[in-house]
Amino acid sequence: MARVTPHRPPAASSKGVWNWALAGALCGALWAPLQFAPAVWVQKAAATASGGRIVLRESRGTLWHGSAELGLAGGPGSNTAARLPGRVQWDLRLGLGTLHMALQADCCTAQAQRLELTPGLRNWRLHIAAGESTWPGALLAGLGTPWNTVQLQGPLVLKTPGLTLVSAWDRVQIEGSMSLEMPNLSSSLSTLRPLGSYRLLLQGGEQPTLDLRTVEGSLQLQGMGRWTAAHLRFVGEARADAAHEAELSNLLNIMGRRDGARSVITLG
Numbered sequence: 001m002a003r004v005t006p007h008r009p010p011a012a013s014s015k016g017v018w019n020w021a022l023a024g025a026l027c028g029a030l031w032a033p034l035q036f037a038p039a040v041w042v043q044k045a046a047a048t049a050s051g052g053r054i055v056l057r058e059s060r061g062t063l064w065h066g067s068a069e070l071g072l073a074g075g076p077g078s079n080t081a082a083r084l085p086g087r088v089q090w091d092l093r094l095g096l097g098t099l100h101m102a103l104q105a106d107c108c109t110a111q112a113q114r115l116e117l118t119p120g121l122r123n124w125r126l127h128i129a130a131g132e133s134t135w136p137g138a139l140l141a142g143l144g145t146p147w148n149t150v151q152l153q154g155p156l157v158l159k160t161p162g163l164t165l166v167s168a169w170d171r172v173q174i175e176g177s178m179s180l181e182m183p184n185l186s187s188s189l190s191t192l193r194p195l196g197s198y199r200l201l202l203q204g205g206e207q208p209t210l211d212l213r214t215v216e217g218s219l220q221l222q223g224m225g226r227w228t229a230a231h232l233r234f235v236g237e238a239r240a241d242a243a244h245e246a247e248l249s250n251l252l253n254i255m256g257r258r259d260g261a262r263s264v265i266t267l268g
Helices: 011-035 040-049 137-143 242-255
Strands: 054-061 065-073 081-083 088-094 099-105 113-119 124-128 131-136 155-168 171-187 196-203 209-217 219-228 231-240 257-259 262-267
Touching: 040 054, 040 065, 054 081, 065 137, 081 137, 113 131, 131 137, 137 155, 171 209, 171 219, 196 219, 209 231, 219 242, 231 242, 242 262
Parallel strands: none
Antiparallel strands: 054 065, 065 081, 065 088, 088 099, 099 113, 113 124, 124 155, 131 155, 155 171, 171 196, 196 209, 209 219, 219 231, 231 262, 257 262
């Protein structure tokens, strides 16, 4: 009668199982503390990424589900700061290679704004879903000069049908569009109220553009900007209608380089 030898799995196969088990245990050990990471991590990350211009205070909750008070500042060492009323809430969720984010502000968003961040070794992709929000113009004063001098007052309505930013080497590609509508803006530098209503449109493409136009008003604003590589070059002008030149003269002096009846605005 033939002798049957029991089958034994190769030693390499057994070793592979133990390697996978060890890797799983290490991932679990690393993930456990991340689940309960404090919300202050978001506070520090926002300050670092924005160069100290986005300020979160009084953080509550965790890295994944938390809230904080949101403000804008002029950067490290700035003496100016402006804070939103209420709090901003965030929810973060990890997907397959993508971080899903939902942001909502008590004062300014009717629905949560959803974003998706996909990081890579040499690039990243940020998608901003369709949405609309309304922010107080006074918040810009926290950024310092010239905003703290102009002291804008009025709503800033941010709208997008969807916008995607993709980093590629030394530049950022923009797909989609976003608009900022500024109805009935006023300024502390002028007794004329309101100054007017304006629209700023960001349009993506091979060469993204930034277009500023006056919807209506006594202060006329217009300008066009284009991105070259990672730099924005914007040229525009501000002028007053004939009936309100005296009331707007001081504001025009602050907005840019005065050239007769107009003020030339250049960025970049």
